[in-house]
Amino acid sequence: MAEEFTHFITTFVPEHYAIELDINRATKTFGGHTTITGEALQTTVLIHQRGLKIGSVLVNGQPAKYHVDNTIDGIVIEVPTTGIVTFDIDYTATLTDTLMGIYPSYYEVDGIKKQVVLTQFESSAAREAFPSVDEPEAKAIFDIAIKFDEQPGETILGNMPEIDVIDGYHRFATTVRMSTYLIAFGFGELQGKTITTTSGVQVGVFATKAHAPAELDFSLDIAKRSIEFFEEYYQTPYPLPHSWQLAVPDFSFGAMENWGLVIYRESALLLDPANSSLDTKHRVATVVAHELAHQWFGDLVTMKWWDDLWLNESFANMMEYVAIDSLQPDWNIWESFQMGEVPMSLARDATDGVQSVHVEVKHPDEVNTLFDSAIVYAKGARMLVMARAMIGDAALRTGLKAYFAKHKYGNTIGEDLWTELSAASGQDVNAVMQTYLEQPGYPVVDVQVEEGQLVLTQQQFFIGAHKDSNRQWQIPLNGNYVDAAGIMTTQKLVVGDYAKLRKAAGEPFRLNIGNNSHFIVNYADDLLADIIEHADDLDDISKLQLLADMRLLAEGQQSSYAKIVPLLKRFADSESILVQQAITTIIGNLKKFVEPESSAEKRLQKLTGELSAGQVTRLGWTAKADDTNDDTRVRPLVLGAALYAENEVAVQKSHNLFAANRENLVSLPAHARALILRNEIVNYGSFELFEQLLDIYKHATDPSFKTDLSIAIPYISDNQAIEKIVALFQDNSVVKPQDLPTWYNALLGNAKGQQAAWDWARKEWDWIDEKLGGSMNYTAFVKLPANAFRTKARLTEFKAFFAPKLAQPNLTREITMGTEVIASRVELIANQAVEVNAAIAKAITE
Numbered sequence: 001m002a003e004e005f006t007h008f009i010t011t012f013v014p015e016h017y018a019i020e021l022d023i024n025r026a027t028k029t030f031g032g033h034t035t036i037t038g039e040a041l042q043t044t045v046l047i048h049q050r051g052l053k054i055g056s057v058l059v060n061g062q063p064a065k066y067h068v069d070n071t072i073d074g075i076v077i078e079v080p081t082t083g084i085v086t087f088d089i090d091y092t093a094t095l096t097d098t099l100m101g102i103y104p105s106y107y108e109v110d111g112i113k114k115q116v117v118l119t120q121f122e123s124s125a126a127r128e129a130f131p132s133v134d135e136p137e138a139k140a141i142f143d144i145a146i147k148f149d150e151q152p153g154e155t156i157l158g159n160m161p162e163i164d165v166i167d168g169y170h171r172f173a174t175t176v177r178m179s180t181y182l183i184a185f186g187f188g189e190l191q192g193k194t195i196t197t198t199s200g201v202q203v204g205v206f207a208t209k210a211h212a213p214a215e216l217d218f219s220l221d222i223a224k225r226s227i228e229f230f231e232e233y234y235q236t237p238y239p240l241p242h243s244w245q246l247a248v249p250d251f252s253f254g255a256m257e258n259w260g261l262v263i264y265r266e267s268a269l270l271l272d273p274a275n276s277s278l279d280t281k282h283r284v285a286t287v288v289a290h291e292l293a294h295q296w297f298g299d300l301v302t303m304k305w306w307d308d309l310w311l312n313e314s315f316a317n318m319m320e321y322v323a324i325d326s327l328q329p330d331w332n333i334w335e336s337f338q339m340g341e342v343p344m345s346l347a348r349d350a351t352d353g354v355q356s357v358h359v360e361v362k363h364p365d366e367v368n369t370l371f372d373s374a375i376v377y378a379k380g381a382r383m384l385v386m387a388r389a390m391i392g393d394a395a396l397r398t399g400l401k402a403y404f405a406k407h408k409y410g411n412t413i414g415e416d417l418w419t420e421l422s423a424a425s426g427q428d429v430n431a432v433m434q435t436y437l438e439q440p441g442y443p444v445v446d447v448q449v450e451e452g453q454l455v456l457t458q459q460q461f462f463i464g465a466h467k468d469s470n471r472q473w474q475i476p477l478n479g480n481y482v483d484a485a486g487i488m489t490t491q492k493l494v495v496g497d498y499a500k501l502r503k504a505a506g507e508p509f510r511l512n513i514g515n516n517s518h519f520i521v522n523y524a525d526d527l528l529a530d531i532i533e534h535a536d537d538l539d540d541i542s543k544l545q546l547l548a549d550m551r552l553l554a555e556g557q558q559s560s561y562a563k564i565v566p567l568l569k570r571f572a573d574s575e576s577i578l579v580q581q582a583i584t585t586i587i588g589n590l591k592k593f594v595e596p597e598s599s600a601e602k603r604l605q606k607l608t609g610e611l612s613a614g615q616v617t618r619l620g621w622t623a624k625a626d627d628t629n630d631d632t633r634v635r636p637l638v639l640g641a642a643l644y645a646e647n648e649v650a651v652q653k654s655h656n657l658f659a660a661n662r663e664n665l666v667s668l669p670a671h672a673r674a675l676i677l678r679n680e681i682v683n684y685g686s687f688e689l690f691e692q693l694l695d696i697y698k699h700a701t702d703p704s705f706k707t708d709l710s711i712a713i714p715y716i717s718d719n720q721a722i723e724k725i726v727a728l729f730q731d732n733s734v735v736k737p738q739d740l741p742t743w744y745n746a747l748l749g750n751a752k753g754q755q756a757a758w759d760w761a762r763k764e765w766d767w768i769d770e771k772l773g774g775s776m777n778y779t780a781f782v783k784l785p786a787n788a789f790r791t792k793a794r795l796t797e798f799k800a801f802f803a804p805k806l807a808q809p810n811l812t813r814e815i816t817m818g819t820e821v822i823a824s825r826v827e828l829i830a831n832q833a834v835e836v837n838a839a840i841a842k843a844i845t846e
C-alpha cells in the first residue's frame with residue numbers, strides 16, 4: 001500500500017474520447033474500443049482501467065509498448081515523445097452485479113424476468129467501462145456510441161441526445177467538457193414522460209414498465225420546476241439540451257447526478273400520487289432537487305479532487321431545501337432540515353475519530369468512505385446554512401453567479417467558493433468556515449454567571465471516550481442579547497453584567513437563535529431554569545433545540561436523561577411537528593435504558609402512551625380535510641407512540657384497518673401503513689402471516705409500500721420465520737442488495753431477531769465483502785450493529801469480530817467509531833439507568 005498515490009493526470013491530460021461499447025446481456029460481457037487524444041506530459045503515460053482485458057494498444061496508430069498494472073488500476077504505456085498523442089485501445093470485460101460500473105438491474109413484469117442495464121461511475125468506476133484518466137480534474141469531451149442485444153421496444157438514454165444509429169450503434173451528440181464520473185447511460189424496456197421548461201430544456205422521467213404511469217408524475221413536476229428555479233437562482237442557464245431522470249430497481253446510492261441523466265433508486269423518484277405520505281413526497285422532492293442542484297454545482301463546476309467532495313455534496317444538500325422551500329412553501333421543508341440533518345450531524349460529529357468535512361485522501365479505497373451522510377452531507381450543509389445566515393441570500397446568489405462565470409467547465413477547491421462569497425458579502429466567510437471545515441467535531445458553549453458577569457466558554461463536545469482537544473472554533477453566536485450576537489473568536493467571552501442584561505432584555509438569555517450555527521449550549525442550572533420557566537414563549541424551533549441540546553448533553557454525560565423526563569409532559573400538547581419529533585427522539589433514546597419486556601419497559605410504554613394520548617384523540621387514524629401540514633406529519637409519530645405503548649384501542653384499530661384492507665394492503669393509508677403492518681406482525685404474527693406478507697413483498701411495485709414491508713416483516717418473533725429471513729439476505733431475487741441494509745437493520749432492531757442477524761453477518765462476511773465491498777452500502781454492516789447494540793457482551797463480540805479488519809482502509813474509521821459508539825452507550829446505561837428509570841416511574845400517572 002503506497003503512502004501517496006499518483007494522479008494520472010500528471011502523466012497525460014485527455015482532451016477528447018471516442019468510445020464504442022458493444023454490450024451483450026445474455027453473456028454478461030461487453031467489448032469496447034476507446035480512442036483518447038490528449039497531451040502526454042511524460043513519456044510513460046498512465047491510463048486507468050479496472051477489470052478490462054486489454055486486447056491491443058496503439059499509439060498514434062502504431063503498436064505500443066505497454067503493460068497492465070492492476071495494483072494501480074492502470075495501463076502503463078510508453079510514448080515516443082511528450083506532446084499531443086492518440087491512443088487506440090481495444091478490450092473486453094464482463095458485466096458484474098456489484099452495482100458499480102456497467103451493471104444489469106433485475107425486475108419482473110407479469111411474471112416475466114427482465115433487466116435494464118445502467119451505469120454507476122462515481123467515484124472510480126468509469127475505468128471499469130472504458131480506459132480513461134478517471135479523475136474529476138481530467139475533464140474532456142466525449143463521443144459515445146453504444147450497441148446492445150436490442151429487442152423491439154427498447155430505449156437507450158445518455159448524457160446527451162441520441163443523433164443516429166449506425167450498424168446498431170446508438171450515437172450520442174458530443175458532450176460538453178465534463179468529468180468521467182458523470183458519464184452515464186441506461187437501456188431497456190422503459191416508459192417515460194417528458195415536459196419542456198420555460199427556457200426550452202427537455203425534462204423527462206423514465207422507469208421500467210413494472211410501474212403505473214402515474215408514479216412518474218410527481219417527480220416530473222418537481223424536476224421541471226427545480227430546473228427553472230436553479231436557472232433563476234444561479235442566474236446561469238442549464239448547460240445541456242435535456243435533463244433525464246431514470247429510476248432503476250437496483251441502485252446503491254439514493255441517486256446519482258450524472259450530467260443530463262440522473263439515475264435514482266425507485267423509492268427516490270417514483271410515488272403513487274393518490275396514496276403517499278407527506279414524508280415520502282418530501283423525500284422524493286428533496287432528492288430530485290438535490291441532484292438537479294448538482295447539474296451546476298458539481299457537474300458544471302467540479303471539485304478538483306475527492307478531498308473536496310464536500311463542495312459538491314454539502315452545497316447540493318443545502319440547495320435541496322432552498323429549492324423546495326421556494327417551490328412548496330406550504331411544506332415548511334426547513335423543519336425537515338432541523339429534524340433530520342441537524343441531529344444526524346450533531347450525533348456523529350460528537351464521536352472522537354470522526355472525519356472532518358474536508359478530508360485528506362491517502363488511499364484510493366478511502367474515497368468511497370468519504371460519502372459520510374452525517375458529515376460530508378449534513379454537517380457540510382449546516383456549515384453552508386450558517387454561511388448563508390451570515391451573509392444573506394442576496395450575497396450568496398451574487399457570489400454563486402460569479403463562481404459559475406469564473407469556473408464553468410472547470411474545477412475548484414473550497415477556497416474558490418469562499419473567495420466569491422467573501423467578495424459578494426464583504427465578510428470574511430473563510431475565517432469562520434475554515435474552523436468547521438478542517439476540524440472534526442464542534443463546540444459546546446458553556447454559559448454561566450461568574451461574579452455577576454455573564455460568561456461564555458467554548459470547548460469541543462464529545463460523546464464517549466476521547467483525547468483532550470485544544471480545538472477552537474469561530475462561532476456565530478446569534479444570541480438574543482445584542483452583546484452576544486456576533487462571532488465568538490476566543491475560548492472565553494465575558495458578555496457583561498448579567499443582572500443588567502437580563503433586565504434590559506426582559507427575557508432569558510439564549511444562544512444560537514434559529515439553530516443555524518453548528519454548536520450546542522450548556523446553560524448553568526439557574527439560567528436553564530429561567531429558560532424552562534418561560535418556555536411557553538419560545539418558538540417551535542427553540543423548543544426543539546432546547547430538548548435536543550439537553551439530550552446531547554445527557555448523551556455526553558454532561559447532564560442526565562433523568563433531567564429531561566420530567567419536562568416531556570410540559571411539551572406533549574404542542575401541535576408542532578418540531579416539538580413532537582423532539583419528544584419522539586427522546587423516547588427512542590430512553591428505550592436503551594430498559595430491558596425488553598421488563599417492568600421498566602412497561603413503565604416507559606405507559607409514559608409514551610400518556611404523552612401521545614391527547615394527540616391521538618385530536619388527530620385520529622385517518623387524514624382529515626382540515627389537517628394542517630403539522631397535523632399530517634405529527635399523526636404518524638403519535639400513532640407510532642400509541643402502538644409502542646400497546647394502547648389497546650390503538651392496537652385494535654390498527655388490526656381492524658389491516659383486516660379491512662387485507663386483500664389490497666397497498667391501499668392502507670400511506671402515512672400509517674408501516675405502523676399497521678408492523679403492529680400486525682408484532683401482535684398477530686405467525687409463520688403463515690409472514691409468508692403471506694413476504695409473497696406480497698415479492699410482487700409489490702409501489703416503492704414506498706415495499707419499504708414499509710421491509711421495515712415491518714423482520715419484527716416477526718416466530719423462529720422459523722426469522723431463519724427464513726436470514727436465508728433471504730443472500731437471495732437477490734427477493735431481497736435486493738440495495739435493500740439489504742434496511743432488512744438487516746430491522747432484524748437487528750427486533751429483540752428476538754438480533755442474534756440471528758448478527759450471527760449471519762459474522763458468518764457470511766466474505767459474501768458481504770465480495771458483493772458489497774465496492775458499494776456505498778458496505779460500511780452499513782459496521783454502522784448498523786454499532787447503532788443497535790447496548791450491552792457489554794455485544795461490545796466484546798463487536799470488537800472481537802471487527803478488530804482484525806481494522807487495517808482495511810475502507811473500514812478503519814467505521815470500526816473505530818462503531819466500537820466507541822457502543823462503548824459509550826454501555827457506559828451511559830451503567831451510569832444513568834437507575835435514575836432514568838426512577839424519573840420515568842415518577843413521571844407516569846399511577
Ligand SMILES: [Zn+2]
Nearest residue numbers: 290294313316
Ligand atoms: Zn449529491
